[in-house]
Amino acid sequence: MSVRDLAQAIRSGHESAVAVTQRSLDAIAAQDGEVHAFLDVQAEQALAHAAEIDAAVARGEDPGRLAGIPVALKDNLCQRGEVTSCASKILAGWRPPYDATVVTKLRSAGAIAVGKTNMDEFAMGSSTENSAFGPTLNPRDLSRVPGGSSGGSAAAVAAGMVPLSLGSDTGGSIRQPAALCGVVGVKPTYGLVSRYGLVAFASSLDQIGPFANSVADAAELLEVIAGHDEMDSTSLADPIPQISAHLDDGVDGLKIGLCSDLLNGCDEEVVASVRHAAETLAGQGAEIVDIAIPELGFGLSAYYLLAPAEASSNLARYDGVRFGNRVDGDDVTAMNTATRTQGFGDEVKRRIMLGTYALSAGYYDAYYGQAQRVRTMIINAFAAAYGKVDLLLGATAPTTAFPVGDKVDDPMAMYLSDICTIPTNLAGHPAMSVPFATGADGLPIGVQLLGPGMSEERLFAAAHVLEKGARA
Amino acid sequence: MSTLPEGWNMVVGLEVHTELKTNTKLFCGCANLFGDEPNTNVCPVCLGLPGSLPVLNATAVEFAIRIGLALHCDVRPSTFHRKNYFYPDQPKDYQISQYDEPINAEGYLDLPDGTRVRIERAHMEEDTGKTTHLGGTGRIHGSDESLVDYNRAGVPLVEIVSGPDIRSAAQARAYAAELRAILVASGASDGRMEEGSMRVDANVSVRRGEDAPFGTRCEIKNLNSLRSVQRAVEYEALRQITLLEAGGTVNQETRHWDEDAGKTHTLRSKEEAYDYRYFPEPDLVPLDPPAEQIAAIGAALGPMPAERRATLLALLGEGASDAQVDQALSAVEQGLDRFALAAIDAGAPALLSVARVANELAGTGAAGEQLPEADFAALLLMEHAGELSATQAKAVLGDLVAAGGGDPKEFAAQRGFEQLDTGALDAVLDEVIAAHPDEWARYCEGDDKLAGFFTGKVMAATKGQADGKAVNAGLRARKG
Amino acid sequence: MANLARLELTEAEVTRFTEQLASILGHAADVAALDVHELAPTAHPFGLTNVLRVDELRPSTDREEVLSQAPKVVDNRFGVPRIVGEAP
Secondary structure (H helix, E strand, C coil): CCHHHHHHHHHCCCCCHHHHHHHHHHHHHHHHHHHCCEEEECHHHHHHHHHHHHHHHHCCCCCCCCCCCEEEEECCECCCCCCCCCCCHHHCCCCCCCCCHHHHHHHHCCCEEEEEECCCHHHCCCCCCCCCCCCCCECCECCECCCCCCHHHHHHHHCCCCCEEEEEECCCCCHHHHHHHCCEEEECCCCCECCCCECCCCCCCCEEEEEECCHHHHHHHHHHHECCCCCCCCCCCCCCCCCHHHHHHCCCCCEEEEEHHHCCCCCHHHHHHHHHHHHHHHHCCCEEEEECCHHHHHHHHHHHHHHHHHHHHHHHHCCCCCCCCCCCCCCHHHHHHHHHHHHCCHHHHHHHHHHHHHHCCCCCHHHHHHHHHHHHHHHHHHHHHHCCCCEEEEECCCCCCCECCCCCCCHHHHHHHHCCCHHHHHHCCCEEEEEEEECCCCCEEEEEEECCCCCHHHHHHHHHHHHHCCCC | CCCCCCCEEEEEEEEEEEECCCCECCCCCCECCCCCCCCCCCCHHHHCCCCCCCCEEHHHHHHHHHHHHHCCCEECCECCEEEECCCCCCCCCEEEECCCCCCEEEEEEECCCCCEEEEEEEEEEECCCEEEEECCCCCCCCCCEEEEECCCCCCEEEEEEECCCECCHHHHHHHHHHHHHHHHHHCCCCCCHHHCCEEEEEEEEEEECCCCCCCCCEEEEEECCHHHHHHHHHHHHHHHHHHHHCCCCCCCEEEEEECCCCEEEEEEECCCCCCCCCEECCCCCCECCCHHHHHHHHHHCCCCHHHHHHHHHHHHCCCCCHHHHHHHHHHHHCCCHHHHHHHHHHCCCHHHHHHHHHHHHCCCHHHHHCCCHHHHHHHHHHHHCCCCCHHHHHHHHHHHHHHCCCCHHHHHHHCCCCCCCHHHHHHHHHHHHHHCHHHHHHHHHCCCCHHHHHHHHHHHHCCCCCCHHHHHHHHHHHHC | CCCCCCCCCCHHHHHHHHHHHHHHHHHHHHHHCCCCCCCCCCCCCCCCCCCEECCCCCCCCCHHHHHHCCCCEECCEEEEECCCCCCC
């Protein structure tokens, strides 16, 4: 049943929110011992909230667009009074005194937060193996990773534990796990969704976005969380795209660029899937154009200078002074150092070091400054491309889900998982992954659609065509 | 006056941090208040909690522009940068500040003595929390632990950096005083150094002769009174000269001024400049105030101290004594000249108005500043009209200040002040003269100083109700 | 570098990290080589400017709730071990 229909059923009293929530909790209980999508399941709170929704319905009130729909939240989203750990020891047990804006919006829409999902520590990773509390496993094959960093949120939807979840995407952390788990994952236009309450990794790249089993479901969630927020200076004031209303627009007459640079380093069957996706779109009236944007190839390197640089600064606040777990020391500096050394995992430390280096005196121009210029180059390259086509099509991830442990010892290999997703973050553009095919290993393959800023209506319409023609 | 040894000059630049008088902090809606219970004006943003984001205060921007315009700066498009360093009073372990694109740059300030001091920049940044140190002497050194209050974290600051154009300790003080008067006049700050809302750091170096290259400079941090500024600069210049004359070298370092001991001592060596790793603040967007807004702010800026000094001195006229000129300057420096102007406007004499402001109103602090100007003017008119003696007027002023305003006539009546009528005054005068024939004889022979003696006696006899001028007139009349 | 970031690395970690960072920075060399000097750096994807908020009071966070998450509280303030030296 679609989210829209389910919410309607709950609003009209045909379904009880409590029953729906209970089913979700049961599914979690049945599977999460193995999958480990969740770090914290909020059963009591969820059922209590669901009961309120049912009571409101009984009183003839409208509890909201997502009435009674269970939603899982990535554990870097602040939820007042609930543990928000970012899968890190340094924040284990931390209960923020405030809600993220998206959390507030979800509650106003009647959605039921059922728990916080596992992730790579502080969103740094592509496999959820960097969690301080153990990895999440891919529900489609428990020997494989679900992708990352939003692996828990992707797995929760893929396993049918919840119909909707929220993740965050800085270099592909929604789209890549969506592709690896076989669900829909969307990174919205930068600024479309408020970042207030999202624990920052790389501020100029981070965005919160939905996971869902269908494009229509993803649209429901995105339209609820989107919108200008006065608490976020980078939040866009533009009107929210009317995504659901345009879902069935089709692709007739659209020019879609099949981008060879978004197929770089990808497995043959991934490339083949993208080509099949192009055929599907062409079959529905789109004009497929081969397009090369060679500048995109520099995205990975620019990203691995910019993102760690911003992260090194964003993560300075974890000093054991005001919140989080403190390890004592003789003086405050020793305390800071001990707290951070013991509280952060290896990948986080690696990126902090890299970022500190990229910003340091004497190196700023060559690294950070240069990367910001390359970013402009990529933005310009995209702009030129979108002068010729309406959307771009490419791979999401270069391979299907890889085995747990495969890449943990080779950070560079891990970073290459993001090669197709990173350029979008640099440009601030929206993109989404749609499950389209299955690999020879039986694992899902997703394809990626990209559009210019605020093109979500068109993007989702094309994605909807793809999912209807999917060969999954 | 400067007591530097022959041939030596000092070169001084001042960096002044001033808090802005906004209702709320720079990046969040917490109250911008001094003295509240610790950690009661805090929120996720100013505590730097994970997930929080800054949003810029529009009034802080307006106030920063006022300051820039008052200092003749170029107001420019600007950006914010992160200045990264770890310290417990810095909630995010970075400060949001401005770096290579400040909102105001390339201005100047003219001292009353005519010296022009360049203003390199006046940029916006956020303040830190406050630490108190337990154990030891209460200073950092030797303490066991420290406690942090973040009420002040995030309060808006403007940092004003002068060029190295100051050449004496007295000039340094004059610069700080004039700058403070300008900041208060602009309405952007309250200039309360004793509350820490204006803090001065001084960069001091010395050189032989006026054209020699600059020497190595030391920075003296956190001078919190005008007097400290002058004393510390003077001390530091002498310290460096003494060191150099003995064959030593001046190390570039940061020093602390000990007001009680009257010395500076080293805080830390500044040999290695700390790497703050500045980069543009990604959570904020650039600031580009429209020209019309800047123009409107400039147009609404009241007259600055220099102009107000000129106005008041003109009203005093050319016959004003040095003491009276000083009173006028003092009134402007303390931002109280508006009271004199109000009184003069209402018809009170300039000399009286200026004197009452500089002598009596000044020193009543915040309470005096809040007195309605009209009430002050009304009081002076009463004194001018002879309804109150000087002593009585001063007493009523005290009442007005304490009450926050009111009708001076009522306060006068409450105190039972009625001007002694001429007949009563004559009677008392005659009595007093009769009681002191020797003094009277000497006065009549020309010892004018005895007028004071007789005035005192008359005052005592009338419990202060006599008007001093009338007494003097009466004495002279009787002398013949 | 580690000190600037308040991280303490073991010798083994220093070695490992150095290798890994070198590898990453080696890849970054392709960026360093690009001739993009005429391009302006992007701090923001879309040219937003002048985002401001009215100077109006908003409720502060309840002190109890804030302090409840603090590692050490003394006298309603955040306690830290002794601070050596002034702020840099």
